Amino acid sequence: MKTKAAVLWGMHEKWQVEDVELDPPNEGEVLVKLTASGLCHSDEHLVTGDIPMPLPVVGGHEGAGIVAGVGANVSDVAEGDSVVLSFLPSCGRCSYCARGMTNLCDLGAFLINGPQLDGTYRFHARGQGVGQMCLLGTFSEYTVVPSASVVKVDDGTSLDKAALVGCGVTTGYGSAVRTAEVKAGETVVVMGIGGIGINAVQGARIAGARNIIAIDPVEFKREKAMEFGATHTAASVEEAGPIVGLLTRGQMADAFIITTDVAEGDYVGPALDLVAKRGKVVITAVGHPEQTQMSGSVWMLTMMEKQIRGSLFGSSNPRHDIPRMLELYNTGQLKLDELITREYALEDVNQGYEDMRNGHNIRGLIRY
Numbered sequence: 546m547k548t549k550a551a552v553l554w555g556m557h558e559k560w561q562v563e564d565v566e567l568d569p570p571n572e573g574e575v576l577v578k579l580t581a582s583g584l585c586h587s588d589e590h591l592v593t594g595d596i597p598m599p600l601p602v603v604g605g606h607e608g609a610g611i612v613a614g615v616g617a618n619v620s621d622v623a624e625g626d627s628v629v630l631s632f633l634p635s636c637g638r639c640s641y642c643a644r645g646m647t648n649l650c651d652l653g654a655f656l657i658n659g660p661q662l663d664g665t666y667r668f669h670a671r672g673q674g675v676g677q678m679c680l681l682g683t684f685s686e687y688t689v690v691p692s693a694s695v696v697k698v699d700d701g702t703s704l705d706k707a708a709l710v711g712c713g714v715t716t717g718y719g720s721a722v723r724t725a726e727v728k729a730g731e732t733v734v735v736m737g738i739g740g741i742g743i744n745a746v747q748g749a750r751i752a753g754a755r756n757i758i759a760i761d762p763v764e765f766k767r768e769k770a771m772e773f774g775a776t777h778t779a780a781s782v783e784e785a786g787p788i789v790g791l792l793t794r795g796q797m798a799d800a801f802i803i804t805t806d807v808a809e810g811d812y813v814g815p816a817l818d819l820v821a822k823r824g825k826v827v828i829t830a831v832g833h834p835e836q837t838q839m840s841g842s843v844w845m846l847t848m849m850e851k852q853i854r855g856s857l858f859g860s861s862n863p864r865h866d867i868p869r870m871l872e873l874y875n876t877g878q879l880k881l882d883e884l885i886t887r888e889y890a891l892e893d894v895n896q897g898y899e900d901m902r903n904g905h906n907i908r909g910l911i912r913y
């Protein structure tokens with residue numbers, strides 16, 4: 546079939562919205578008619594090269610829609626089902642899945658290769674195969690994805706809002722609730738209030754944090770953070786330090802979550818300085834692959850048992866946590882509507898990313 550998709554043909558180029566050819570689903574694959582796709586920062590990383598992926602590629606990895614067809618041996622979803630696409634597939638069988646760490650599923654190795662799990666392409670344009678971001682490619686009206694990436698949700702779910710739980714919401718919420726293990730009464734610092742950080746703020750709120758200090762240089766984002774549950778804001782880490790000290794009688798924070806656009810190694814030291822004994826520094830933002838140096842006192846790691854933890858998809862299990870996010874939305878505890886700053890047609894995807902770069906958006910959303 547033919548479908549319209551946003552394709553990246555070269556680094557530092559614009560997304561090209563064009564008609565592409567889409568093959569039917571193979572064995573173990575699902576054809577999805579997308580309702581909406583979030584504009585996540587990670588697709589911008591494809592443009593800048595911070596995430597090295599072979600091009601061309603159909604972008605987008607935060608989507609939801611309706612199943613429009615299934616390949617052989619797909620039994621967990623059927624045509625007409627409402628689904629959220631998880632940016633991480635989970636096979637349910639590998640060592641990590643077996644231990645309840647499906648965010649670390651071995652299928653993650655295929656995430657930024659381009660083709661589907663069997664090594665062949667579903668999308669074709671200009672006489673060649675076109676890869677799919679995170680095996681998904683949600684910047685397309687239709688896509689074919691592994692059934693391991695598909696999470697069935699209740700019929701009647703608002704699939705435009707639900708798109709956001711396929712990556713950003715679950716990642717941010719999980720960074721606080723699962724990776725940082727925030728508990729009632731704790732003090733949490735979130736550095737970088739974009740689509741991930743804002744959800745780390747609301748995760749900390751839902752977990753019962755006493756103080757939530759949101760750091761961002763952009764005033765609009767600091768205001769947004771307060772709407773989502775931050776108790777204090779600061780424009781910089783330097784500014785946040787005395788606030789955390791005062792709020793905790795000098796004990797400092799239980800968790801410091803780094804959700805900046807890109808993670809830099811020299812963010813770690815100042816973050817370690819702001820956490821208490823046994824405090825956790827969580828790194829959710831993606832660092833440059835070639836960066837191998839971090840700042841921070843090794844002495845403090847030992848003497849104060851300070852911890853540095855990486856967080857992928859907020860240490861979440863997609864098949865459990867994606868429906869859980871929607872349950873929290875349905876009961877009014879998790880804000881999704883308020884996350885969407887602006888909506889775009891697929892044709893305006895480049896404008897959407899320009900708005901993100903200029904700090905105008907918490908989350909932009911493409912609606913099909």
Ligand SMILES: [Zn+2]
Pocket residue numbers: 585586587606607632712713
């Ligand atoms: Zn994402």
Ligand SMILES: [Zn+2]
Pocket residue numbers: 635636637638639640641642643647649650651652
């Ligand atoms: Zn697995």
